[in-house]
Amino acid sequence: MKPYAVGIDLGGTNTKGGVVGRDGSVLVKKSIKTEAGGGADHVIGRIAELVADVAAAAAVGQNDAAGVCVGSPGPLDSRAGVVHEAPNLRWRGVRLADMLRPLVAMPVFVENDANVAAFGEAWVGAARNSKCTILLTLGTGIGGGIVINGELWRGVTDTGAELGHMTINFQGPVCSCGNRGCIEAYASAPAVARRMKEAVESGRQSCLKAQLLAGEEVDSKMIYQAAVGGDPLSKEIIEETGQLLGIAVANYVNIFNPDYVVLHGGLVNAGEALLGPLREETKKWCFRASQRNLRVVPSELKGDAGIVGAAGCAFARAEDNS
Ligand SMILES: [Zn+2]
Known part of the structure; x- marks a missing residue:
């Protein structure tokens, strides 16, 4: 068994890469600009350079590495390594694995970034x-x-686990997927900012009011910071976001009866202001027996989740192939 794997976290703006050991420890990590405007060839060339950089910095040779796995925005075909569509990268039908494989001297795997x-x-x-x-x-x-x-559930055609498109209100706002009332249309970072703006435009008071009415950008980070700072409307928006997420989470709990629900991303920094109402609402909407072993917790890997998880997938998939 080879002791290391390289994990790549491919994003629309930044791409992170790291060398990870069998125990999940990160030996070396680095972040570069994705430069998506340069096209798929350019981006994939930069990924190959990043792989070489982190491997050299960790003094890991190709014989020591189980492979490299790229966590990419999707939808994608994880077996064929093809990214069907990634709007942030302006990619459509990109054969990521086939293009990267000749540039790196190790097995190449592709997985969805949230997976x-x-x-x-x-x-x-x-x-x-x-x-x-x-x-x-x-x-x-x-x-x-x-x-x-311990195994990913990808669905039959790799398009399972689209949990952001759980509909919580069939008459709700239009979502990026074209449907209405998905949890993403309420609780993604831009959706939280939109709900805040709508509240202020309807006459509500907030310390962010002047900026919002002047058309300045107010993002979800500013809103949860204002909430933590005591702004009543920001608190209400974050609390309501937690409640809406709690309804979606209760649906997942009723389907899967999981022991862990993990929340990842910047908004989770709002802490209990978000997680408290989320847990309360989850309890209200799911079966009591399923609450017994349920933990709703923030991510521990945080910004490293992409590289550590991708490396873990590389270990798992290299073993499947052997
Ligand atoms: Zn949707």
Whole structure:
């Protein structure tokens, strides 16, 4: 068994790479600009350079590495290593694995980015030793991952675990997917900012009011910081976000009866202001028996979840192939 793997966390703006050991420890990590505007060839060339950089910095030769796994925005085909569509990268039908393989001297694997984060948390993070982990990434969108008995549940065509598109209100706002009332349309970072703006425009008071009415950008981080600082409207928006997420989480709990639900992403820094109402609401909407062993917790791997999880997937998949 090779002792190391390289995990790549491919994002629209930044790409992170790291060399990770069998125990999940990060030996070396580095972040670079993705430069998505340069096209897929350019981005994949930069990933190959990043792999070489971190491997050299960790003094890990190709014979010591089980492989490299790229956690990519999706939807994608994890077996073929093809990214069907990634709007932030302006990618469509990119044969990521085939293009990267000749540039790196190790096996190449591709997984959905939220799936690798879920795998990482279940492997060595907040949900270690769990039987069933449900993970939500709260960001520009809401990604989801499901890990059952240490294995990813990807669905039959790799499009399962789209937990952000759980509908909580069929008459709700239009979501990026085209449906209405998905949890993503309420609790993604832009959706939280939109709900705050709507509240101020309807006449509510807030310390962020002047900025919002002047058309300045107010992001979800500013809102949860204002909430923690005591702004009543920001508190209300974060509390309501927790409640709405709690309804979605209760749905996942009723389906999967997991032992861990892990929340990942910047908004989780709001802490108990978000998680408290989320846990309360989850309790109200799910079966009592399923609450007994349920833990709703923030990510432990945080910003490293992508690289650690991707490396973990590389170890797992290299073993499957051998
Ligand atoms: Zn949706």
